[in-house]
Amino acid sequence: MKKGFFSRGIFFTMMLVFVLVLAACSSEKEATPAPTANQGEEKTEEKPANEEGVYSIDDFNNAKTNEGTAIEGGSITFGLVSDTAFEGTLNYNFYSGNPDVKVLEWFDEGLLTWDKDYVYTNDGAATYETSEDGKTFTLTIRDNVNWHDGKPVTAEDLQFAYETIGSKGYDGPRYDSSFTSVVGMDEFHAGTADTISGIEVLGDKQISITYKESTPSLLTGGVWTYPLAKHIFGDMDVAKMSSSKEVRETPIGFGPFKVETITPGESVTYVKNEDYWRGAPKLDKVTLKVINPTTVVQELKSGGVDLVDAFPTDQYKDNADMSNVEFLGNIDRAYTYIGFKLGTWDEANGKVVSNADAKMGDKNLRKAMWMAVDNDQVGKRFYNGLRWNATTLIPPSHPEFHDSNNPGVAYDPEAAKKLLDEAGYKLEGEFRTNPDGTPLEINFISMTGGDIAQPLAQYYVQSWAAIGLKVNLEMVEFNSFYDRVGNTGKDDPNVDVYQAAWGVGIDVDPSGLYGRDALYNFPRFSSEENDRLLAAGVSAEAFDVDKRKEIYNEWQQYMVDEVPVFPTLYRAVVVPVNKRVMNYAIGDGTGVYLNELAVNADKAVVAE
Template sequence: MKKSYTGAFRLFTLLLVMMMVLSACGGGTETAEPAAGAAESGQAAAGGGTAAEDDKSEDGLVSIEDFDTAAANEGTAIEGGSLNYGLVSDTPFEGTLNPLFSSGVPDANVSQFFSESMLTVDENYVYTNDGAATYEVSDDGRVFTFTIRDEVNWSDGKPVTAEDWIFAFEVIGHPEYDGPRYGSDIENIEGMAEYHEGKADTISGLVALSDKKLRMTFLKATPSLLSGGLWTSVVPKHVYGDIPITEMAAAPETREHPIGFGPFVVDRIVPGESVTYKRNDNYWRGKPALDGVTLRVVSPSTVVQQLETGGVDLVDAFPADQYPDNADMSNVQYLGDTDAAYTYIGFKLGTWDKKAKEVVTNPDAKMADVNLRKAMWYAVDNDQVGQRFYHGLRWNATTLIAPSHPDFHDTENPGVAYDPEEAKRLLDEAGYKMDGEFRTNPDGTPLEINFVSMTGSDVAEPLAQYYVQSWKAIGLNVKLEMLEFNTFYDRVGQNGDDDPSVDVFQGAWSLGYDVDPTALYGRDALFNFSRWSNEENDRLLKEGVSEASMDVAHRQQVYKDWQQLMVDEVPVFPTLYRASLVPVNKRVMNYDIATGSGVYLYQLALNSDKPVVAE
């Protein structure tokens, strides 16, 4: 089965974007942020396919099954050349180009050309031995021994070492670290909790056996450790070692001249606007085919023109709402795949405790009544949203484990179906009575709900307005505010500061390889933007990564139960699953967006020194 991989390292930082937007790519298109703890790989990716007008059904809907994941362009590759890459967004990228601190997909897509994970995965999200490091696992599944290839060096010529990997963990686990990576998965490393609490100067479970060999010992074996649950991004200790942890995210080494061991080297950055890369002649897999890459932000309103004129050769994600009118663009091939992502509506139910680094759920929050939340789910018709706004390239989502993870997505769980009469009944029984045009709180006070969504594609605001009108139809007074990408994430709490004026938000998650949802919904997850906690949720999330869950059938049952719990409790509700589309100029060769395809960014090539222009 195909797996989505939209953006070579899109899964390597974590975060969320609002649909018309969250979590993804940048403010300008429907995007979503990568899930916390998501792993990266050096594989080429983006999203797009080759469906034409005759692939559409009679009702005008498009199926993702009509697309290919690999560019079919033929010809003879020229020597060198430069690729033009479009980051579709209506807002600048933030520019936090360090995996320990980055939290948005736009920055991940910027980093993909110069930064890599230590491990790659296959089509089933299982770690392979084809990456920058190989690994062996002890019989009890608790001890991993990694060997970094001798030829893997930082772009400044220094070797990538076991100490670099250990240093990344020391930063994440440090008491002064305020980034998004520390959580239960990191704390599973032996000695990490003691180090994080300041009781130890080193992490006992991390031992450099040599310059290129690392032993990593975990407190318990979990099924996640082989399927995307390891932290596999490293940072150069010789660059960051003397920088205070509280200053790393804003340091010039992060924002102006970052280094990595990927196929390209950062040559020049225009903050928030563009990045020029040149070939890394000493890349460990071999000399890249291209001389370089130029990445620049492209507005959703001009992306079609840029593609038609050859201003960009490919983009990170094409706005699905624009596809039908441009399906026959003559100079590109559309690649497409089921995206490892979903969009959702979230409810603010508490705050983030920065000191304790966990959510604090408020039983008196405005949206605390589960009947109110479920009524808002009943009120929206996401089948129609997917068809009318996205022509079938988005479709109704039922649970919080997406079909991109078919072994665990519960196809039998219907979620909550559109039923506005049931929504009204729930609100009536819960005491939300009509008083004129709108309902009041059960205590008779006015109920006004503040809803934030994100700017982006042409359908961003119309879609948000659809939700507002759907909620009005059941008597709820919802006030909409549209925010650009960075402001949105500040307001919903990406830095741990929750804006008390936000009651409901529309977001999306781009998912990591591991199915474990703890990094998004755990009690200690910064990305748990709803700030919801629940003892049964704690139990199921813990059980999902227990030794018992090494049995796939047991783990499937655990996550089936968890999906139902989230349907019952509704801290957030999923709205749409989605396809990823990436149009690729016909001069681009050796590009495949499928996870585990074995096609990597260093192989990207061109069959002409000039882009093909639309006829």
């Protein structure tokens, strides 16, 4: 969730103009050879209108142009752009927030990589084979893949990760259908079996995992490939792992860099892993530090950082000609959305329990709130076209399955008023009542950030007020925000509506976000039809790509109709990279890895 800022005076003037204009119209898991540029054909489909000051993702390449000659060694500073500290759950098996992923990516990785089409390859730390019936995956870990403490990464380490996540004591967010689909996992989780029968260690470096059914998702992210070091965690209580010093203070992985020091929530210093299986990194050292969105431009221009995880796109227009960087860009595997709380999480049974009597339970109310906001103008005016109107819950980062012909719900506040009238939400003075005549007051939370965060949330509140809805806004910092919407399994009853963002996985299957057994199903939406469509998307018939496309088109329309959430903006990720940096690319399947990262000078280039 990246936040940006405008100069405050200019921004609030723009915001006022924006609101007046809208009123006049009617009233926010990871790779092969050679760097690649953006695929134009896949991106023009969602390209915003060609207006002055409005940009398109088509304007960018995703691989850095190399200049000069790489020096031996050297170091860089990486900026994690955030208005809040990273939580510090630094293990793939336990983390939940995107900032922690940005810390993890430098020192750990999965056993398998994938290509630009999100299909597993045999170029990673392990190779794989599938059985003839497609139900069994056999992974063979390379002999030279070792943990940072020198111990080999073994098949037992991967088995241990499955056992940990499947344990009743596990307190992380991973246990969902991708694990319950493993043969024997249900029995292990219930405590009626001591082992997971579908997982077999075949040797020190070889393991097989058998699934109940063969699904197309198994080839595109459906196999969990992040081992957990058994020699470190093996004797530890599962319930205490995520808060242990081995996760928070002295984490290890088998990636290109080792963690040297951590200043909790603020910075991490990494040193090269000489024993990295792809080959020792070219850089000696990497420093990661959290940078507030309000200071990111200053840090980049001064050379205080060499690159950042993502540049606030609202600031791009004023800094597009920054002289000491090259801007890279790609369609983000993410979208922002408005979510409606429709139930709770049943922690004991690990599933969503929807409540038909929830305050936001009427889909007419939810649809009206979607109709009331003009996200096309939000993308252009707040983000200069580098975020744009979202229509469905499968983003264009997955062009094969994103339904570009589905328009979503159009901006039409007059139609929204009419829909509310017909649904019985009567206007009594300035605001509407519930159909039973009781006052309707909606509590809305959104995340803090740069200068845009609160005014954008206020825009939504004003848009809803324009159709007669009284909505109370509360701004909440990142970590507290996700605790309140249900990241820990506890849903804050005082939250009715929230604005958030999802980074989606490489696999198109949306079950991990909207399945009945998904902790990340924060709206707590469930239905038999949703169950049916999600199951069909990973069924045997879905091996036919056209059939899978048909199923997910139907699911996308179903979610447009039901509106448990509505997408607001698709996103470009824009990354400025100092001109001294070499061998760097963003996006999936580029074939450019962090051990190749290099610099052509000891110090960062400073802006002129």
